[in-house]
Amino acid sequence: MGATQNPQQAQKTAERLGAAPKRAAPQRRSDEPSFQELFHAWLESHRASLVDSLRRLARQPVGSFFTCLVIAIALALPMGLALLLNNLERLGGSWQSAAQISVYLKLDASDADGERLREEIAGMPDVAAAEWISREQALAQFQAQSGLGQALKDLPENPLPGSVLVTPREIDKVALEMIRQRLAELPKVDQVQLDLLWVERLGAILKLGDRFVFGLALLLVLALLLVIGNTIRLHIENRRSEIEVIKLVGGTDGYVRRPFLYMGALYGLGAGLLAWAVLAYSLDWLNGAVVRLAGLYGSDFALAGVPTADGLSLVLGAVLLGYIGAWLAVARHLSELAPK
């Protein structure tokens, strides 16, 4: 966005137009600005562009707010979905860690056999915990949960086997299969049940969700660039005569472009902050219902809010999108703004 003239180029042009040529070892005249002064002037010029852009946005507060809101909604949608997916993955992860292997013993296995087997299994390196459930405990649980209490009491003998409930350290399909095989080879073991199909299904759904969010984000980024580009185009149209004058008095494309880039970045900043606020509020609002639902399933699961790092990335991304959108819009229309 350099608008200041290259000093060598300026001198060359000035000399051609009649200015006195510089000597081989030029002495700086006392009234010529120093490098430091020129640097301050360059900074001042950027500050002026930023302040001017802010003033122009503040002059139309309602219009500026709604533009920011449109951009914020477009930003919040994929970001919100991504956050919900993250929460689902977290929930899936906690279910995964709760995945257990049921080792059913033969009916003739005694409680002592079961307890011995539990100790052996608990000593395995890839097993986090093992719990012995006797035939009597299994029947009592089944009676309580099935509602068939009287019918089960009428049975001549307990049909349920004793079992060891095994919690593995890691949920890995191959590793779990190996544990299952090892458990099946143990004495007195009748059957080993490992059901991870639902975990796989959940994983596949989450992967699909990730792709959907990525695709949606791409489409919305494109839409955002169009929204910002169109907004900046309107600003350019409103300042057409000013741009023509600036170009006539020697303003470079960079000088003309600068305030619009600041404006695009400011739209992005406003939209990013607004999107962050919308997301934080929406997740908080949803969380009440989620906590109640999770409580009904005996879980203490709660939605995580917007992490600060994600929020900052959202704002930074929005600023960048605003900047790029403005740059594309100015690049597209600058050539049409030749002075007349």
Added chain:
Amino acid sequence: MIRFEQVGKRYPNGHVGLHELSFRVRRGEFLFVTGHSGAGKSTLLRLLLAMERPTSGKLLLAGQDLAQITTAQIPFLRRQIGVVFQNHQLLFDRSVFDNVALPLQILGLPKAEIAKRVGAALERVSLADKAEQYPADLSTGQQQRVGIARAVVHRPALLLADEPTGNLDPRLAAEIMGVFEDINRLGTTVLIASHDLALIARMRHRMLTLQRGRLIGDGEAA
């Protein structure tokens, strides 16, 4: 300083703006370009400002061929030229000071330097007390003087003016011409496109006369 060698300008629709125009302007000269509407006065100024390029011939401005100039070089060329328009082309949402300061801001000069030069330029056009006002608060003559201050504030080597007195009464027009002469006396080459022959005659400077894009007269106004 300016050299037109067989310069022609033909537009895509077939209209010919200038026919093989040839003349030279020395550094520090004061000259008028005159002719009826459509004679080619504005085309000539547009070529000098690199707003258009000649379609034939050679147009040299301080040795630089304007037919060959790159788009990136154009702003730097224009920084050495001051331009005054008939309709002033002022920015009405900026104060007089900010309007005049614009070329200096583009040059990236420090604030103090800008204030000094703008003050001097406004002093030269007798508008030092109007710096904080807005163009809409000024009379047409004062607006034109703001335009002149903006055109000379960056000390250009060449000052171009397109019908600068077109909207002014004779007294104001003479006053504005007086300002141009003052600027010329400081060494700036001044080229004014005007069809006000009476005013031109009073000033006794060199005059180029155009008719339908051809140069039909080159001499002192009488």
